[in-house]
Amino acid sequence: xxxxxxxxxxxxxxxxxxxxxxxxxxxxxxxxxxxxxxxxxxxxxxxxxxxxxxxxxxxxxxxxxxxxxxxxxxxxxxxxxxxxxxxxxxxxxxxxxxxxxxxxxxxxxxxxxxxxxxxxxxxxxxxxxxxxxxxxxxxxxxxxxxxxxxxxxxxxxxxxxxxxxxxxxxxxxxxxxxxxxxxxxxxxxxxxxxxxxxxxxxxxxxxxxxxxxxxxxxxxxxxxxxxxxxxxxxxxxxxxxxxxxxxxxxxxxxxxxxxxxxxxxxxxxxxxxxxxxx
Amino acid sequence: xxxxxxxxxxxxxxxxxxxxxxxxxxxxxxxxxxxxxxxxxxxxxxxxxxxxxxxxxxxxxxxxxxxxxxxxxxxxxxxxxxxxxxxxxxxxxxxxxxxxxxxxxxxxxxxxxxxxxxxxxxxxxxxxxxxxxxxxxxxxxxxxxxxxxxxxxxxxxxxxxxxxxxxxxxxxxxxxxxxxxxxxxxxxxxxxxxxxxxxxxxxxxxxxxxxxxxxxxxxxxxxxxxxxxxxxxxxxxxxxxxxxxxxxxxxxxxxxxxxxxxxxxx
Numbered sequence: 001x002x003x004x005x006x007x008x009x010x011x012x013x014x015x016x017x018x019x020x021x022x023x024x025x026x027x028x029x030x031x032x033x034x035x036x037x038x039x040x041x042x043x044x045x046x047x048x049x050x051x052x053x054x055x056x057x058x059x060x061x062x063x064x065x066x067x068x069x070x071x072x073x074x075x076x077x078x079x080x081x082x083x084x085x086x087x088x089x090x091x092x093x094x095x096x097x098x099x100x101x102x103x104x105x106x107x108x109x110x111x112x113x114x115x116x117x118x119x120x121x122x123x124x125x126x127x128x129x130x131x132x133x134x135x136x137x138x139x140x141x142x143x144x145x146x147x148x149x150x151x152x153x154x155x156x157x158x159x160x161x162x163x164x165x166x167x168x169x170x171x172x173x174x175x176x177x178x179x180x181x182x183x184x185x186x187x188x189x190x191x192x193x194x195x196x197x198x199x200x201x202x203x204x205x206x207x208x209x210x211x212x213x214x215x216x217x218x219x220x221x222x223x224x225x226x227x228x229x230x231x232x233x234x235x236x237x238x239x240x241x242x243x244x245x246x247x248x249x250x251x252x253x254x255x256x257x258x259x260x261x262x263x264x265x266x267x268x269x270x271x272x273x274x275x276x277x278x
Numbered sequence: 279x280x281x282x283x284x285x286x287x288x289x290x291x292x293x294x295x296x297x298x299x300x301x302x303x304x305x306x307x308x309x310x311x312x313x314x315x316x317x318x319x320x321x322x323x324x325x326x327x328x329x330x331x332x333x334x335x336x337x338x339x340x341x342x343x344x345x346x347x348x349x350x351x352x353x354x355x356x357x358x359x360x361x362x363x364x365x366x367x368x369x370x371x372x373x374x375x376x377x378x379x380x381x382x383x384x385x386x387x388x389x390x391x392x393x394x395x396x397x398x399x400x401x402x403x404x405x406x407x408x409x410x411x412x413x414x415x416x417x418x419x420x421x422x423x424x425x426x427x428x429x430x431x432x433x434x435x436x437x438x439x440x441x442x443x444x445x446x447x448x449x450x451x452x453x454x455x456x457x458x459x460x461x462x463x464x465x466x467x468x469x470x471x472x473x474x475x476x477x478x479x480x481x482x483x484x485x486x487x488x489x490x491x492x493x494x495x496x497x498x499x500x501x502x503x504x505x506x507x508x509x510x511x512x513x514x515x516x517x518x519x520x521x522x523x524x525x526x527x528x529x530x531x532x533x534x535x536x537x538x539x540x541x542x543x544x
Binding site for chain 1: 279280281283284285287288291292294295296297298299301302305313315351354355356358359361362366368374377378380381383384385386387388389391392393394395396399411412414415418447472476477478479482483493496497500501504508509512515516518519520522523527532
């Protein structure tokens, strides 16, 4: 081994060992368990159970429906905010304040953020009271324990990722291109549609895939806002490991979720360059 | 017209980002024994109640110690890795980078389960070791991605100059490289610390009634019952978030969404 190779191995070994010990081996244990029966024989029964059971398809359907709507919601709310922060705000202190407002939720636990929504969306919560006072509804709407409630919470939790991803892409777009488009007679809408949006597409896709991936595997927010009435995929996994203790079946569920996630990430890498949150 | 509309939507979205946090802080100040917003009356009794319940103090201490140790451990292994990845071109380098970054996209619910099942085989289930193992794995990519962009060819030049002048690798690292990457590393460390500090989905598999972190403790309460004390504890975590953003700003400057025309921001 040359001096250079020794240095390379020396610098990399600690990190690789940590990842192998605490990441690769645990995941391998789960994967192995997923192909085993309670007696330890090789079987595909766990996966068959997932694939052939209607209930799992329903849960997967719910999970994907919530994740897809969350992604759409985050993009619809996140794009205007990103555009506002990068293109419209000119007073620096306010811009800085906005970025801090964007980061505070990101630095706060999902539990605390979902808790806030539990208070807001409760039967006698601020939102129902406000809507009733405004005469828009007669009786309180049930938000908690519905997919809508989970959706509101997840959009809230994941919104900063889209704003950061789209905002960074937008900041890299040459403003002169937009000006040229306007000079050539395009109205603001046409400029947005044909110039700005295509140019920051990698950021939009990067943010969307990140949000979708995190929404598919979210546990805390759905658990708190579902009130036990809506089941998403991650809840099935947690159940198996924390109360049922069926590690074979839990393993198969975990590997399924992992496969879905990896497929999404692979798709994202094909569609656009990797986007870091920071 | 479009700009005006964007402005209004953006303001509404900013309000949406802040309201749930304001609600929690508001609820923690109410004189009533149940949660209500806006608060009725104004009291700090629930914060006192939190301080008197030792279990909260313990959970805060566990969370903080765990996050600190995980961050330091991740720095010790990730900084050398970053140096190797920046310095050497070798086969499989890109794959190795992807491998190092992969914990970022791994569902925490899955990793937590995996570590629990694995720890069970070593009799370390629901222990501090199991907690720490998971947290180191998830914060390593954050450290790595904060240091890697700083190890540029220009930075390398100074490093070579130091070596040419007779300094050994360790002296060069301490006196040349470390000051160069210190800012980014500190920023990465704050991010790593807070990611560990607020984690629930990974920690929840390795905690017990005695050994618990503050977000997991909150999760277990909020699922079944909520009262103003829980709101006070939650409010404290929001204050910690604000504090860490201030620290991050002082250390590296919050340079997300950098303006294109500003040469100082990049």
